[in-house]
Amino acid sequence: MRKVLNKNFRLKDEQINKLKDLSAFDGSDPLVHVTKAIDEYLDKQTMQISSPKEKEIHAEIKDRSRDPRISGALWVSGNVGKYEFSALILAEPSKSGIDRGRISKLSILDPVVREKTKSFIGSCIVNYDRGWDIRPSKIAEPFYNRLRILVDQIAK
Structure with missing residues (x-):
């Protein structure tokens, strides 16, 4: 077909x-x-696009800071594979959080695309801002899952 x-x-x-x-x-x-x-x-063209397996993806938090506007909220940012991320973690679970949890905002973006296009949303492979703007695609899913494991550890 x-x-x-x-x-x-x-x-x-x-x-x-x-x-x-x-x-x-x-x-x-x-x-x-x-x-x-x-x-x-x-x-x-021989385009075989695939993602690494979750366990092969390195994820690390490089920065943490309190959100002065939201009591107990924490901004975290870092890298997941070749991508950069930022997330807002609330003190308590919220109905606007991912899966009604504490992650209120989460962005995973390609820094190379962001530099070239100067567009935040255009460079995002995943974006959640109290609701899904860009859901993880099949290719982005391992990066998202790996990041969720890391961020969920902080959210506990």
């Missing part, structure tokens, strides 16, 4: 002219040439 992806892109004028010339030469629709070129490119 072939997967169909929808993506918009803009061709350069020189690319459009080459497609017109090619289509005039063989009588095919320019879209046929574009589709064929994309298919050939994708067939040559």
Whole structure:
């Protein structure tokens, strides 16, 4: 079964002219040439994206600080694998916390993407802010699970 992806892109004028010339030469629709070129490119790609196993992921807290606005709340930040994270841990479980627990906010982000894009939310692979903004994908899940183990230890 072939997967169909929808993506918009803009061709350069020189690319459009080459497609017109090619289509005039063989009588095919320019879209046929574009589709064929994309298919050939994708067939040559060997993209096996996988995540490490949870036990192979190193997670550490680098900074802890009290939240002056919320009594007993603690901000923690650090690294989980190649990603950075920050979390707000409340003193008591809350209905707005993850699984009604003490973790009220949690972000896992790619620092390389953040530096390039200057976008916090655009660099997040997981984001919870009293509700899910970005749920862990299959690839992000081992990082999220490893981080939850570390943060849950603090939350006890």
